[in-house]
Amino acid sequence: MADPAVEGRRLSRSFGRLALLGILLVVAGLVGLVYTGVATLTSMLIFGWLLLVGGLVGLLHAIESRGSNYFWLAVVVAALNIAAGVVVIRHPHGTAEALTMFAALLFLTGGVFRLVGSVVVRGPQFGWTLLQGAFGLLLGLLVLFDWPHSSLYVLGLFFSLALLFDGLGLIAIGVGGRRIVSLVSDASDASGQGVAPGRRHPAPDPDRHLHRYTEPDGPTPGQRPDTSTGEDQDQSKS
Numbered sequence: 001m002a003d004p005a006v007e008g009r010r011l012s013r014s015f016g017r018l019a020l021l022g023i024l025l026v027v028a029g030l031v032g033l034v035y036t037g038v039a040t041l042t043s044m045l046i047f048g049w050l051l052l053v054g055g056l057v058g059l060l061h062a063i064e065s066r067g068s069n070y071f072w073l074a075v076v077v078a079a080l081n082i083a084a085g086v087v088v089i090r091h092p093h094g095t096a097e098a099l100t101m102f103a104a105l106l107f108l109t110g111g112v113f114r115l116v117g118s119v120v121v122r123g124p125q126f127g128w129t130l131l132q133g134a135f136g137l138l139l140g141l142l143v144l145f146d147w148p149h150s151s152l153y154v155l156g157l158f159f160s161l162a163l164l165f166d167g168l169g170l171i172a173i174g175v176g177g178r179r180i181v182s183l184v185s186d187a188s189d190a191s192g193q194g195v196a197p198g199r200r201h202p203a204p205d206p207d208r209h210l211h212r213y214t215e216p217d218g219p220t221p222g223q224r225p226d227t228s229t230g231e232d233q234d235q236s237k238s
Contacts, residue, residue, distance in 0.1 A: 019174025032160030
């Protein structure tokens with residue numbers, strides 16, 4: 001059985017590394033918000049390399065499972081991923097323009113469907129759905145009207161915001177996890193030393209009430225000590 005103290009320190013270090021990763025993501029997100037063009041180009045290159053590496057891994061997996069029913073399907077999917085990855089890496093700006101147009105159309109269609117659905121259904125979330133539809137429609141129109149210039153900053157903006165919020169989430173998880181581990185470790189140490197959780201002094205003696213009724217050896221408070229001898233007592237009796 002592992003030592004709880006050792007496990008607590010290991011978990012605390014793990015949560016600390018998680019918080020450090022969150023800080024790095026937050027810094028990267030803030031830098032990307034300042035340099036959206038660089039963030040767009042970086043996101044396209046990362047996307048291309050992910051497609052390329054994923055296609056190569058899929059192709060190796062298809063070769064290992066040759067003779068199965070889905071062999072040719074796996075080969076075709078891997079080849080498409082490899083081809084898409086090569087195109088994205090060689091032409092990041094053109095890919096950014098195409099993806100920005102695709103994102104604008106998604107915003108437009110999503111906003112229109114939400115607007116029409118909220119007006120037709122009129123459910124309990126009518127106002128919220130109507131607001132979401134109007135926001136998506138407005139965002140799609142703004143991106144589409146400024147295209148292709150919007151391709152220089154839209155994807156980078158989204159990529160930077162994703163890094164920023166993911167980093168904040170990791171920081172919250174890391175700091176909260178370290179705090180919980182610290183509280184659990186303090187509680188276990190206190191219980192092991194006979195101290196109640198949240199207290200820093202030993203538990204009271206359960207037999208302390210017995211000492212309250214113990215007869216004292218000497219005279220009680222307020223009583224004069226008996227200093228008379230045996231002869232004085234005999235004379236008083238006679």
